[in-house]
Amino acid sequence: MRLYGDRASSNTRRVLALARHLKLDVEFTFVNLFVGENRSPWYLALNPNGTIPTFKDGDVVLFEASAIMIYLAECAGPAGSALWPSGTARFEVLKWMFWAAEHFRRGPAVLIDERFIHRLQGRDENPVRVADAQTSVRRYADVLNRYLVGRAFVVGDTPTLADIDLAAPFSHVLRTRAPFDDYPNLVAWHMRLLDAIPSWRTTGEDLEQRIVAIEASFAS
Ligand SMILES: N[C@@H](CCC(=O)N[C@@H](CS)C(=O)NCC(=O)O)C(=O)O
Known part of the structure; x- marks a missing residue:
């Protein structure tokens, strides 16, 4: 199994965190968006969108x-089933x-486009x-803040894939300045997720390190 992506990408992070949590042996290939590797023919053959992440396992290729x-x-x-329950809970997820x-x-x-990518490119954010x-x-x-009243996670008492999908925008809050701090149930839920899925925390740390490298590459 191989994942193509960048540790700085919140969408890549969702997959990396899950693979690490499930202790799956997934190899990683770095695809550098900032030099256009996602637009190279070999990559577009895997994923015609040119987006990351992409995943390959034998003949199975997924974006x-x-x-x-x-x-x-x-x-x-079983570890996967806990995050991806069967029955009616699956439809909730x-x-x-x-x-x-x-x-x-x-x-x-x-x-993230307006306040990070455009800034790196020397463009002003568009206020509208x-x-x-x-x-x-x-x-x-x-x-979501109202839904989380009295709930530990969005479906049931333990995390599911839905929590990881919903947590992705917290990855870049330092750059987007999305006002999640104004929603206390959201903040508390995200803290619970960081504790329940340690790989969510470690991939967050990896992401911040990679952001430092990206910023440095644009500064030089
Ligand atoms: N819905 C897609 C989104 C993928 C996506 O937009 N990834 C971003 C990086 S986080 C990307 O590849 N951007 C480059 C581009 O759109 O060309 C997913 O969940 O995988």
Whole structure:
């Protein structure tokens, strides 16, 4: 099994954290977006979107981090089943995974472009896009904050793939300045996830180290 990505990417992090948590033997190939490796023919042959992460296991080639996560959970036996439950709980997990992609992560994705990528490229942030993204972040953070009242995790008492999908935007909060701190249940839930899934914490540390290297490469 091989994962293609960058430790600085929150979408790559979701997969790396899960693979580490499940103790799966997944090799890693670094794909440097900043020099256009994701646009090279060999990479586009694997993933025509040119996005990271991409995953390969024999003939199985997947893009979309959530699809990769489900594949890994299904490979991993009981530890995987705990994060990817069967029955009606699975539909709850899927519901939040889709919601994370369609709503919760969209504002932060704009903010990382505007406040990090554009800054590296020497461009100013676009105030209209930033304001719209912040409105979106607040709208959905409020939904999740209210949902989490009296709940340890989004589905049941232990983490599932849905929690990892929802936690991804916390990866770049130092850069996006997404106002998650205004939502106390969200902050407490994220702390519980860091404790319950130690690889979520360690991949967060790896990500910050890689960000330092990226910033340095642009400064030189
Ligand atoms: N929905 C995709 C998003 C992938 C994505 O947008 N990745 C970013 C990095 S975090 C990327 O590859 N950006 C480069 C580009 O869009 O060209 C997933 O979950 O895997």
